[in-house]
Amino acid sequence: MLDLTNAKRIGIIGGGIVGWLAAIALRRVFDVDVDVTVIEAPTVFPLGPGEGGSLNLIDTLCRNELDLDVFIGEAGATHKLGVLYENWRGGGIPDRYYRMFGGSGIPEIECRVGGFFPLLSARIAAGENLHTCIPGFELITKKASQVEIDELLATGESGLYPSFHFNHAGFERYLRRVGLARGITSRRAVVHGMRLDDRGHVNAFQLGGEELEVDFAVDASGFARLGLGKVFNTRWCSFANVLPTDRAIIFELEPRASSPVTRATAMKAGWMWEAPLNRSISAGYAFSSRYADAAMAIAEVENHYGFRVEAKHELSLDQGYFSTAWVNNFVALGTASGFVEPLEAALAAHTFEALRNLERILANGCGIVPARAIEGYNSANARCWTGVRDFLRLHYDSKRIDTPFWRDLAAAELPEGYANLRACFQKRTPRFIDIQPYVGSGWQSLFHEIDWISVAVPLGVVPQAAACAELRRLSTESRSEVQAYVDRLKGTIAKISSTRGCMH
Numbered sequence: 001m002l003d004l005t006n007a008k009r010i011g012i013i014g015g016g017i018v019g020w021l022a023a024i025a026l027r028r029v030f031d032v033d034v035d036v037t038v039i040e041a042p043t044v045f046p047l048g049p050g051e052g053g054s055l056n057l058i059d060t061l062c063r064n065e066l067d068l069d070v071f072i073g074e075a076g077a078t079h080k081l082g083v084l085y086e087n088w089r090g091g092g093i094p095d096r097y098y099r100m101f102g103g104s105g106i107p108e109i110e111c112r113v114g115g116f117f118p119l120l121s122a123r124i125a126a127g128e129n130l131h132t133c134i135p136g137f138e139l140i141t142k143k144a145s146q147v148e149i150d151e152l153l154a155t156g157e158s159g160l161y162p163s164f165h166f167n168h169a170g171f172e173r174y175l176r177r178v179g180l181a182r183g184i185t186s187r188r189a190v191v192h193g194m195r196l197d198d199r200g201h202v203n204a205f206q207l208g209g210e211e212l213e214v215d216f217a218v219d220a221s222g223f224a225r226l227g228l229g230k231v232f233n234t235r236w237c238s239f240a241n242v243l244p245t246d247r248a249i250i251f252e253l254e255p256r257a258s259s260p261v262t263r264a265t266a267m268k269a270g271w272m273w274e275a276p277l278n279r280s281i282s283a284g285y286a287f288s289s290r291y292a293d294a295a296m297a298i299a300e301v302e303n304h305y306g307f308r309v310e311a312k313h314e315l316s317l318d319q320g321y322f323s324t325a326w327v328n329n330f331v332a333l334g335t336a337s338g339f340v341e342p343l344e345a346a347l348a349a350h351t352f353e354a355l356r357n358l359e360r361i362l363a364n365g366c367g368i369v370p371a372r373a374i375e376g377y378n379s380a381n382a383r384c385w386t387g388v389r390d391f392l393r394l395h396y397d398s399k400r401i402d403t404p405f406w407r408d409l410a411a412a413e414l415p416e417g418y419a420n421l422r423a424c425f426q427k428r429t430p431r432f433i434d435i436q437p438y439v440g441s442g443w444q445s446l447f448h449e450i451d452w453i454s455v456a457v458p459l460g461v462v463p464q465a466a467a468c469a470e471l472r473r474l475s476t477e478s479r480s481e482v483q484a485y486v487d488r489l490k491g492t493i494a495k496i497s498s499t500r501g502c503m504h
């Protein structure tokens, strides 16, 4: 049992986005007489100007009573309504599909029979794309401005759930300002180590010459990973055999016409991202060092754009997570607990969900936490990471064999969990029961079945025949409803063939 009822200080290592968010969240959980201190060392290097947010970003802001308009202003945020994937099937730039952040009010997503989405399956069976069923997709085709996006979202009829691209440093500054205004203590210092008591609880942070006593410790030290890696020697579960990228170059591009999606373009040895901010585009190329080096990556990027690009940083991407994130009175969050490439802003999504659950457990237990609750947190955390790994692996499940990177990937062994799901997707569309094993103990799934469908269908992981097969199993009544939908969609008098069970 962890008893924090007499806690005097919560210590947080790292004054990045995660450290300050954790401080703001825990400030709400603990009584005002409990000190919350953030230890801030100078940032080792800025990762880049901006990032693409996840679907739980707005919920995180709201829960922490952070003002959305102020966030937008200070973090230079622009709308993020989904992800555009280019060239993942090897067809060049015209080869595109989208994963839109579909919200409520979309019949194709709300109509569910026996665990699947018959109207979406009808689109799949008919070879129709999926993203155009979302009314707000027109914002992308007509290159809508931020104001036009605001206006359509305000009608509640866009069918979209918003998130944002944001400036990393601006968000961090905003969080810090709010944190200080709410009474959080900031200490400019470097944590050199931690003193543990004989139960393995963190008693104090060692700040070089002096110690800061703490009753609960949060490690948000990013890649420094002061706790799990160095003090607790927790096992690192690597994704290196599953997710192929291990290096990245980061650069900035001039702003272009407004685009409310993160662009993910498949390249010869990995993929490239563009996160549009209000004054620039934050970009990078995540690649495999087995097939390219930084010079080759830059050359490929320059060839892609047709102009010179200057890499601001080159860094290693060691993808994976620590098997245990919460040990006694210590918990690691953000990069300090794991890392994945920024393909789906999964690290942010995971961090926000981990923080929501940490807060939920501490608040619901009034600071008294049974060991089983901590075990539950850790097992849910691990499952969540496995879900992230499998969802990201799906993106590479392409039939591309045009470069050694893609050829080797096509022949590579799949992780067991994903391989099994893939076998199911060959026969039917992704469903909630497929994703359920990735959640538990109060954690919510970061990527829903619609997200899986949106990526798996264009890649051919879900073949048209799989959608046909599940439509065939519908009742006669449901089939005629689906047929009416197909007729409206196509403007034809196509019939569902009972023998082939397919939409024409």
Ligand SMILES: Cc1cc2nc3c(=O)[nH]c(=O)nc-3n(C[C@H](O)[C@H](O)[C@H](O)COP(=O)(O)OP(=O)(O)OC[C@H]3O[C@@H](n4cnc5c(N)ncnc54)[C@H](O)[C@@H]3O)c2cc1C
Pocket (backbone or CB within 6 Å): 013, 014, 015, 016, 017, 018, 019, 039, 040, 041, 042, 043, 044, 047, 050, 051, 052, 053, 054, 189, 190, 191, 192, 220, 221, 222, 223, 224, 226, 248, 250, 275, 284, 333, 334, 335, 336, 342, 345, 346, 347, 348, 349, 351
């Ligand atoms: C190339 C790349 C692209 C990314 N793109 C995206 C994206 O598009 N979307 C997204 O959601 N996420 C993205 N991420 C992830 C995102 O950057 C992180 O989720 C986010 O920055 C959280 O970082 P953090 O606070 O955990 O760590 P950091 O921002 O690294 O903060 C850690 C802090 O701890 C401090 N610190 C370190 N050691 C000590 C010490 N000994 N004592 C005291 N303080 C210490 C550091 O100075 C720093 O201020 C990307 C990451 C990378 C590497």
